[in-house]
Amino acid sequence: MTKVSITVDGVLHESEVEPRTLLVHYLREQVGKVGTVVGCDTSSCGACTILLDGRSAKSCSVLAVQADGSSVTTIEGLAGDEWHPVQAAFKECHGLQCGYCTPGMVLSAVDLLSENPNPSEAEIREGLEGNLCRCTGYHNIVKSVALAAQTMKGGK
Amino acid sequence: MIPSKFDYVRPNSVDEAVAALKAGGEDSKVITGGQSMLPLLRLRLAAPSVLVDCARIDEMKGVKDNGDSVTIGAATTHWDVLHNDIVKTHVKLLADATATVADPQVRHRGTFGGALAHGDPAGDLPAVVLALDATMEIAGAKGRRQVAAKDFFVDYFTTAVGPDEILVSITIPKLGKGWGTCYEKFNRTASGWAVVGVAAAVKVEGGKITDARIGLTNCAAVPVRASSVESALKGASASAAEIEVASQSAAEGTRATSDLAADKEYREHLMRVITARAVSCAAGA
Ligand SMILES: Cc1cc2nc3c(=O)[nH]c(=O)nc-3n(C[C@H](O)[C@H](O)[C@H](O)COP(=O)(O)OP(=O)(O)OC[C@H]3O[C@@H](n4cnc5c(N)ncnc54)[C@H](O)[C@@H]3O)c2cc1C
Ligand code: FES
Ligand code: FES
Secondary structure, X not given: OEEEEEEEOOEEEEEEEOOOOEHHHHHHHHOOOOOOOOOOOOOOOOOOEEEEOOEEEEHHHOEHHHHOOOEEEOHHHOOXXXXXXXXXXXXXXXXXXXXXXXXXXHXXXXXXXXXXXXXXXXXXXXXXXXXXXXXXXXXXXXXXHHHHHHHXXXXX | OOOOOOEEEOOOOHHHHHHHHHHOOOOEEEEOOOOOHHHHHHOOOOOOOEEEEXXXXXXXXXXXXXXXEEEEEOOOEHHHHHOOHHHHHHOHHHHHHHOOOOOHHHHHXXXXXXHHXXXXXXXXXXXXXXXXXXEEEEEEOOEEXXXXXXXXXXXXXXXXXXXXXXXXXXXXXXXXXXXXXXXXXEEOOOOOOEEEEEEEEEEEEOOEEEEEXXXXXXXXXXXXXXXXXXXXXXXXXXXXXXXXXXXXXXXXXXXXXXXXXXXXXXXXXXXXXXXXXXXXXXXXX
16 A cells, blocks of 8 residues: 545645556545546547646546645535536537536636636637537537636636 | 555655666656546556656756757656747647647646657657657666657557666757747547657749658558658749648658558548648648
8 A cells, every 4th residue: 555645626635556556546436435426448639628726637547645735626616606507508508418527628618718818619629629418519618618708708 | 446555765866766666676667647547547457566657757847049059858747848838939839739638627737748759559659759859867776767758659568768767858959040840739618639640841933842851650560751752842843832741751661550530541531631731831831
């Protein structure tokens, strides 16, 4: 077992993990952040996306030991008293159907908007390249991100 | 799937990492970004005894301007390469190719050196370092050695980096005045991987092409130079028509295979078409 200290959604966790523990399993099973989900075994779907030191990463493709000393934001830590503007926009624009891809979509969108607050439709689609959705056909997801960009510019 | 058991060490220097690889025996492996390693571990296609994490070794990160060349640490992430001003100014071909690698999440973690050491024939960056005549610095128990890009890629997923060695940095000569570059990639929408990719650097003087360097992605077990196109281009006018004629020999010297994305014949057709596009774009034609 290896000792790791990882800040998850603002709370520091000192834990013992096996080196082979994937960050996503650590988050779900040791920290209880079951909002972060696993959708594939090939690093393709992005359902497991979290923010690792502020940048999006696929938590199925990071070992917990690699995240030692880092700070993780999961979908559960995104909202304050109100929804994060990206979450609110997904609700407003019906950016989800089954919702399985949503935690990852939302966090990828947050990452995209932090780098590019004013993305074009093409830039939104490219920014979400690492996230697959089997339900929506993406159109409403793209609309959601565009709306979030607008509301966030409004100082929300 | 859950990976099989392994030990994990995170050394702070290249020397410590080399020692850890040696101490771990023949089944010890380097990990940096883990973006190729984690999928292999999960499918248990890789089952190392020890993983030596080189992601936090300072010497292996960052970009340095040496005047006539640029040195990039092997553990520099794709994202850091993309956002580096020295790279954007002096090694634009690398920035352009890196922008096509995978998706934002993978680019945040995956590293330049990892993408080269992995030796995937479909990887985009090997063709770039081959076209730009880069040199790799490799560290092992006997010290450091320099390996030219043309000798670095040995076979499918096999490079000059030995099992107890570490790729430390990559040095890329700057192209002088008159050079233009372009990375042209043909891929299916659902998968970012290149069916065929072409990294082109072309020197144009007075409307004529005077020098050309072309690296091909996914046209053999290793990246290859389109040498006969390079020769045919020398002296040609920088026009789309002459470039297209010169690009007809793009498949010479390649060893294309057939796979789900393309059979051999179609892949060879793509080599000619994508080479012409890349060269035209690099030459401003
Ligand atoms: C979904 C997905 C899509 C992708 N799409 C593309 C694409 O379109 N184009 C493309 O080119 N690539 C693509 N990749 C691959 C990606 O570029 C590589 O996974 C990544 O950059 C490899 O770097 P890494 O640091 O993650 O390597 P790791 O996974 O850490 O290591 C990979 C291999 O290289 C060895 N290694 C790593 N660093 C060193 C070193 N410094 N010295 C010696 N050996 C070392 C490791 O031992 C291992 O065998 C994709 C990957 C994923 C998951
Ligand atoms: S679970 Fe599919 S990319 Fe992580
Ligand atoms: S809403 Fe069902 S997978 Fe995206």
